[in-house]
Amino acid sequence: MTQDELKKAVAQAALEEVKKIIDKDSIAGVGTGSTANFFIDALATIKLDFDGAVASSEATRERLQAHGITVYDLNGVGTVPVYVDGADEVNGRLHMVKGGGGALTREKIIGAASQTFICIADESKQVDILGGFPLPVEVIPMARSYVARELVKMGANPMYREDFVTDNGNVILDLYNFPIDNPLTIEQKINNITGVVTNGLFAMRPADILLLGCADGVKSLKAK
Numbered sequence: 050m051t052q053d054e055l056k057k058a059v060a061q062a063a064l065e066e067v068k069k070i071i072d073k074d075s076i077a078g079v080g081t082g083s084t085a086n087f088f089i090d091a092l093a094t095i096k097l098d099f100d101g102a103v104a105s106s107e108a109t110r111e112r113l114q115a116h117g118i119t120v121y122d123l124n125g126v127g128t129v130p131v132y133v134d135g136a137d138e139v140n141g142r143l144h145m146v147k148g149g150g151g152a153l154t155r156e157k158i159i160g161a162a163s164q165t166f167i168c169i170a171d172e173s174k175q176v177d178i179l180g181g182f183p184l185p186v187e188v189i190p191m192a193r194s195y196v197a198r199e200l201v202k203m204g205a206n207p208m209y210r211e212d213f214v215t216d217n218g219n220v221i222l223d224l225y226n227f228p229i230d231n232p233l234t235i236e237q238k239i240n241n242i243t244g245v246v247t248n249g250l251f252a253m254r255p256a257d258i259l260l261l262g263c264a265d266g267v268k269s270l271k272a273k
């Protein structure tokens with residue numbers, strides 16, 4: 050199976066999970082990225098069976114609307130019953146590194162506001178120790194150099210993601226070669242640096258279910 054076929058398979062499996070949770074009045078939380086895009090296309094096939102969606106990025110909002118799915122502001126909808134999103138890396142505790150596409154802050158907000166977080170990923174994303182994928186940190190533009198110096202003190206190697214502005218008008222520092230042995234502590238420590246909006250570690254709010262696309266089928270995993 051190609052990577053795209055694996056992504057499509059997990060997106061379809063996520064749709065089956067979502068169908069068990071949502072009803073006509075429900076709002077679905079929808080993530081960002083190529084795997085999430087397959088999920089959006091799958092979700093569109095049941096668009097008459099739920100009220101609408103909240104989107105973790107402008108790109109996702111546009112794709113949902115192109116399918117005729119109503120997109121709501123999170124402020125108007127309260128708790129979201131289910132959120133489906135991809136990941137750049139995921140470990141056995143369902144902690145994730147996210148934000149390769151730069152949507153980490155809105156993803157984290159919707160994840161936090163959701164009752165069930167379903168992570169959809171192909172098997173290449175499963176790791177024992179997070180940090181092989183560069184960890185994104187969203188930063189207020191004027192704080193970029195200060196935050197970079199503080200991250201260097203933590204042993205990280207921050208690289209400015211050039212020519213990229215987040216949907217919130219901020220910049221991204223990607224942390225290369227930064228093994229994340231204690232995701233909970235590192236997530237909080239980076240978030241405590243003044244000028245950081247958030248970082249792409251999802252340990253305080255891990256996924257509840259991982260649907261992992263493997264050559265022999267989709268596996269449904271819970272945190273160990």
Ligand SMILES: O=C(CO)[C@H](O)[C@H](O)COP(=O)(O)O
Nearest residue numbers: 082083084135148149150152
């Ligand atoms: O966090 C994300 C975007 O900010 C994505 O979920 C992550 O980058 C995975 O993307 P893809 O499904 O394209 O591999």
